[in-house]
Amino acid sequence: MDLAQRFAGQPVLVVNTASHCGFTNQFKELEAIHQRYKDRGLKVVGFSSDDFDQEAESEAKAAEVCFVNFGVSFDMFATIPVRGAGAHPLFRELARQAEEPRWNFHKYVIDRDGKVVASFPSRTKPDAPDVIRAIEKVL
Template identity: 35%
Template structure:
């Protein structure tokens, strides 16, 4: 059987698209609300408590990162949209060796330097085998783009508890890209 150059080109393009594709077909056996996390104050939270939220911005954070100033912007969008259905949830992580040693230090750092009032979890790994189950779930259902490549990676979750979109550390929480997605989910 002889293949034309066009057929060969199509096959190569298809293989490249398959190879470089970062999203998987989500089966969502679980959703975000099926998990629990421990907060920085030691309280265990069943994420089902947030089922009334229209949008959740999940951000892995670190105190010693060049992106740490994004805490200000996270607090700003929290203040602006929390009463409209947004939850901002920070997940301190030492996966990139830039976080404080204890939850007490993280809590104090965030409160003193940024006046953070949105929920902050305990310190968790966000990638690899030791990652918190939420981040394993995100990878399983959204592919490589849900895996944090650095601190302040953002995962936007919709009111069904499914991943709406992901954003790199370089995308500021108050960027038009993120704000427009949040406002769409909040119906404003």
């Protein structure tokens, strides 16, 4: 899938995720952000990654965690590498513009021109005031 084409001209919140992580409960807040801002054009996009050895053993199990356990309705993509030389090109570009994810549930707010305007570590919840301000800035 051509991500640049699919999300061109839209503000995006990109998150690297894992189904067996202490931050997995952030799926709830991410879904709430999606519901709150989808009508204003925000795309919430999750990319499963096993770079930190906390992803389910299969895509089916990972999908179950997202869609069944947490009711995720925003776009989730297949497991990809998000760190280092083998990182998916999207995450290499995110690291170039901001920083490489240090752990699961690192969040990037991207404006309509494809520029990272804010980056937040795992411990920052998706509904934290700084994240909300960054999202509202790109809308």
